[in-house]
Amino acid sequence: MKYWVWIVIVLLILFSFKTFLSQEITGKSVSSGIITLTKVGSAGIQMTDENIAFGSGYVQGCEYAVVNSNLSGSCWVNVSEFVEDYHLLVNNGSSVLNVTASVVGLSDAEDFFCGDCLYTDNARISVYSVNAESGSCSGLTNSAESVATYNSVNNVGVCDYFDFADASDSVKVYIEFYVPKDASVGNKSFLISYEASVY
Amino acid sequence: MKKIILIIVSLFLIIFLIDFIILNIEKFEMDAYVVENEAGFNLDSDKIHFGNVPVGSGGAFREMSVTNVYDEKVKIYLIDFGNIDEQVYFEIDGGSYESYGFILDVNETKNFRLIFRNEDTLVGDYYSGTLRIVTQKLII
Numbered sequence: 448m449k450y451w452v453w454i455v456i457v458l459l460i461l462f463s464f465k466t467f468l469s470q471e472i473t474g475k476s477v478s479s480g481i482i483t484l485t486k487v488g489s490a491g492i493q494m495t496d497e498n499i500a501f502g503s504g505y506v507q508g509c510e511y512a513v514v515n516s517n518l519s520g521s522c523w524v525n526v527s528e529f530v531e532d533y534h535l536l537v538n539n540g541s542s543v544l545n546v547t548a549s550v551v552g553l554s555d556a557e558d559f560f561c562g563d564c565l566y567t568d569n570a571r572i573s574v575y576s577v578n579a580e581s582g583s584c585s586g587l588t589n590s591a592e593s594v595a596t597y598n599s600v601n602n603v604g605v606c607d608y609f610d611f612a613d614a615s616d617s618v619k620v621y622i623e624f625y626v627p628k629d630a631s632v633g634n635k636s637f638l639i640s641y642e643a644s645v646y
Numbered sequence: 647m648k649k650i651i652l653i654i655v656s657l658f659l660i661i662f663l664i665d666f667i668i669l670n671i672e673k674f675e676m677d678a679y680v681v682e683n684e685a686g687f688n689l690d691s692d693k694i695h696f697g698n699v700p701v702g703s704g705g706a707f708r709e710m711s712v713t714n715v716y717d718e719k720v721k722i723y724l725i726d727f728g729n730i731d732e733q734v735y736f737e738i739d740g741g742s743y744e745s746y747g748f749i750l751d752v753n754e755t756k757n758f759r760l761i762f763r764n765e766d767t768l769v770g771d772y773y774s775g776t777l778r779i780v781t782q783k784l785i786i
Contacts (some may be wrong), residue, residue: 451651485672485712486710486711487694488708489709490706490708490709491709492699492706493701493707494685494689535685537686538687538688539692546727551704641687643689644690
């Protein structure tokens, strides 16, 4: 027989073998295990405090100043424009969500303000959530809640039950600082990570 | 003539071997909207949505896990395609990778983050693509 006939025979044997095997592989592929092979979990979006314009200023007459991006505060003197600002969170999907906030890359609030504040123990970064559209969320923060204190960082629930209906699916998050009087001078920024999981 | 036959036979053999080695390919569509001043979440399961990611923010991520449900060790490859490709990378065991391969023992689970990188230069637009998770027999 010519060599090409042998090649054809070998190929035929190979492909019949393959067909036999592929039935077994297909059998594995439709098992319930394969369907759950990969899980897609929570989603996170990181925003800088630069998305909120605090402007610049200084602490006057107190151990620390309170500066909230909703314009409330005390002992803080602004030397540049400071207007109301916030992070706007929206639920664009069709599932009710639970959303938490945390700081990224900081060991505590002193890390942000001073590096290590030698004379005070009151540095703080907090978040304060309110409905942007009525009825968007139940389980907002009670007041400003700390994502970072002078010696720790925390996960804070900014919205426990975040609705998805178009007219009620957005939440504002204000940022509040306790700026210690020994905060170092200079431009500062940090990241806040908002993480959402299905309720 | 001999050369042509050899090429054809080689191609058949390659196709045969690839089909034999690859156990499974999972494909996930993924997308992200880069927008102004809004962080929008979408956890619907039709796609891997990164959501509405604000311009100039730190980006977005999805937590993911892969479990080996086969009764043998397998090799997993994570690869992404599409116009989202430049922005997406995998964060695994403290490292960042544009694509990644790793071995999983039977029943072992590997957690990783799928990151949508949002550089300052990235303009507001819609970005989309596909994540492929290829499960392959461990040959060597």
